[in-house]
Each structure stands twice: as C-alpha cells, then as structure tokens.
Amino acid sequence: xxxxxxxxxxxxxxxxxxxxxxxxxxxxxxxxxxxxxxxxxxxxxxxxxxxxxxxxxxxxxxxxxxxxxxxxxxxxxxxxxxxxxxxxxxxxxxxxxxxxxxxxxxxxxxxxxx
Numbered sequence: 001x002x003x004x005x006x007x008x009x010x011x012x013x014x015x016x017x018x019x020x021x022x023x024x025x026x027x028x029x030x031x032x033x034x035x036x037x038x039x040x041x042x043x044x045x046x047x048x049x050x051x052x053x054x055x056x057x058x059x060x061x062x063x064x065x066x067x068x069x070x071x072x073x074x075x076x077x078x079x080x081x082x083x084x085x086x087x088x089x090x091x092x093x094x095x096x097x098x099x100x101x102x103x104x105x106x107x108x109x110x111x112x113x114x
Contacts, residue, residue, distance in 0.1 A: 001083035
C-alpha cells in the first residue's frame with residue numbers, strides 16, 4: 001500500500017461515478033481495544049458487497065483523508081484514510097492505518113463483488 005495522493009484518488013472517484021458498484025466499508029477501533037485498556041471504547045462497522053451508484057464523490061483533507069460519495073438516497077462517508085492499494089487497478093481500495101500500522105478503516109469500490 002502507498003500513501004494517498006488526493007489528485008489521483010479524485011480522478012479514480014470521478015471515473016467510477018454513475019456506475020453500479022460493489023461497496024466494502026469497514027471500521028474498527030480494534031477487537032481488543034477495550035480488553036487491553038478499559039478506558040477505550042471498542043467500536044466497529046462492516047458492510048460488504050452492497051450495491052451502490054453515486055452521482056458525486058470527493059476526497060478532502062490534508063491527511064488522513066475523507067471520502068464522501070453522494071447517492072440518490074443519501075451519503076456514504078469514510079474518514080481516516082491514509083493509503084491506497086496501487087497494485088489493484090480494477091478496484092479502488094483505500095485504507096486508514098493508525099500510528100502502529102493497524103487497519104482502522106477500509107473503503108473499497110469495485111465493478112465486481114468482493
């Protein structure tokens with residue numbers, strides 16, 4: 001994975017706009033966050049292979065980054081993104097890693113199911 005270059009991500013977001021896509025969105029503060037430190041609140045969210053079509057999308061921030069996708073029904077929003085999988089040219093795979101390198105958030109878009 002490589003650090004995000006916002007201009008490149010915006011171009012990829014624009015290319016996928018208006019197309020039927022599969023979405024994978026995942027967020028976690030760590031499965032054992034509360035176990036290791038009782039003052040930490042453990043939280044997570046996971047959605048995979050949801051079919052979406054967005055009409056507008058953008059990346060913003062100075063790093064970590066935010067991506068917002070406007071659909072006919074509402075918004076999809078992911079914050080804390082730091083890296084992109086440059087090896088995968090067919091899918092847009094973004095991730096956010098904490099200071100220890102652990103995955104905190106993932107946003108993935110694809111023309112095919114994951």
